[in-house]
Amino acid sequence: MTKKISLSLAFGLLLLFLSGCGIWGQQTSNASENESDNNSTDLVELDPDNPTTITFYTYSLAVPTMKEGMEQLINDFNDTVGKEKGVIVEPVADPNYQQYRADITAGKDVDVIQHTFGTLDASRLNLDFKAYEDVFPAEELEEHLEGISENALQLGVIDNKMYGLAFTFSTPIVFINGGLFEEAGLDPNDPPETWEEVKEYALQIKEKTGKDGFGLEPDNGWVTDSVFFSNGADIMTEDRSEAVFASEKGIEAIEIWKDIYNSGAHATGSTTEVPEQFMAGNLGMYITSTALHSGFKAAAEAGGWELYGAGLPQFGDQPSIPVNSGSALAVRPDSPEKKAATWEFIKYVTGPEGYTTITEQIGYLPLRTDLAEDPNYLQGFVEEHPLYQINLAQLEHIRPATIWPGEVATEASTIFRDAIVEAVSTEADVTKTLKNAEENINILLK
């Protein structure tokens, strides 16, 4: 008898186990059902009395300096177009780019994602992102994309299809603390143009004020790419099959950076600490994204100093090549209603109203560059904030930051970033460290 009971108990547990496995099976069948519904790109009519809710995962909402602007953008949509057409956008703050992955894997509805460019290829493969051409009507798409900077649009295109529409966008510039400059006897309207001058200015600031003169965190993760590009070095070959950053030019660029790092006038913190240092008024020059502009401006006003800006420094007489940071919008609608709702939201936030809010309230660049000359939108703002002219001018010779190939993206970018940190901030030999990292990445790529 006891044997029978324990047998039936074991059977029960087995059933439980199988039902656990069953969840996966069910999800698989759901996914394929939805696909058949979704094959056409025609949009269904939405019902304003019975609105469709879509979720929007955004990291800007989790960054203190960007939060307000992002909230305004979403609320503006919900109050105007959303109300009229029947769409409600529910924002989800995603500080570490982890929440959307966790929620997608948990089977939750994740409809629109603010996604960085560097890992877009990996996410597209892993997380079932839809290409715009596959879900939205071709005519409307073409009409909407008109006027958006071609350079920016290309960044979200993989295998000839657009998996991300450029959303927020900026290039790195040199932020300058005018107060420290003047204290050191320098003119903030005459900023350094070359890396050599950067070192000279930084040392002077350190000597006269005791504060660090210059900052570019070795673990910044993207400006590093422009340091390489500006000295004529590449990070990967054009077909992205091989890493080539440990070239003579690449090593030379890092040696120059390291020389400034070791001069005693370079900020030594990490990428979370240096912005705090700059905002506290303890740093003369800082290279980072214009996305931090609104936060820096508030800090400068509170601290009683003027905020200035300059273009990226160049190596000798070669013009500098900035990279872009920022994000694209990736979509994964799973029903006809959501498809139509998603399209309304995308059209609004990447339209003139959306880009105006993003530029004025957050500090990103308007990707519809014409807006900067349009008195209805951004003309007044750009005139008031000359910093944006630097950025808009840089857009012309911009080069996209490295997109590591999908399968190995996170691993390769970690190896690359760690090697830069080690090469710049420690005693380690630059040539050896970079060669080593290049070799390791190339093993991964094979």
Added chain:
Amino acid sequence: MSNYQSNSIDIAALEPIQAKSKRARKWRLLTKPYIYLAPSLILLWIWMYYPTLSTFVLAFQNWGMVPGTAPTPVGLDNFVRLLSSKDFGISIINTLFYTVGLLPFSIVIPLFLAVATHKMEGKMKNVYRAMFFIPLILAPVSVGAIWRWLFHPTNGLVNDLLLQFGLIDSNIAFFSDPVFAKWLILLITGWKMIGFGTILFSAALTGISKDYYEAISLEGANRFQQFRDLTLPLLSPMIFLVLMMSLLFSSQWTFAYIDILTQGGPFGTSTNIYYEMYKYGFSNMDVGLSAAAALLFFVVFGIIAFVLNNITKKYAFYDN
């Protein structure tokens, strides 16, 4: 006639009922323990056994955890990749560093504090114990943020004080320095865990009869001898318990501070095995690699737990 008939029916009907209820009682008797066990068994299955089994299976598969996709079997490939990945070796060395480094904070200091506060009278005893215990119940995220600000390279109090006392000439970026980062994570975790051991040892001390101390002091033992010959042996079961918890949980305790303060950096020098597993699984979306690392450490920690359990049985002294 009718009476007789009805009687006979009654009797005939009674017998099977008796037999049935007997069988039912037997059945009930046998199932009862299992029904009592069922809630915990089901919960254990859902939270422990099923995930553990999944880990074993996933360690030999490649999967991005996206609903609608199926894992593909890859054999031992995950283990090969794991052993050749850049930060795996250093994460093991660091796991050892954190595990051993935490022992003073989980055992030596708490033991001293518990004994020192044990003999105190009145309110001060509780005030002191509360002081040791408070760090333990503070949220790791806010604690981490405060430590980060204290050790900020330019705006932080620590650098400011060191500079003012002339101990250093230039600011130190503590969390960007491969040596300081590791030690600070250890110290912060240790500081937080002191209360854990202290509370357990204090509880164990109240269980030791005062008569022993009277007896041993009559024999002329001084305070140190009392501690060595009486307190220590009587606390030994608790010391072994705390030792085991400290060894097995140190990687989890350091996890929060690694994540908040350094994200494993600079260049992977402060990471530990749990943080690597988390990165493999939830940042690289490579659940197979994560499961392979988990499997290896399931075995290693299993062996540690088994060995310690046997040592405890052999050496711990129980006062019945």
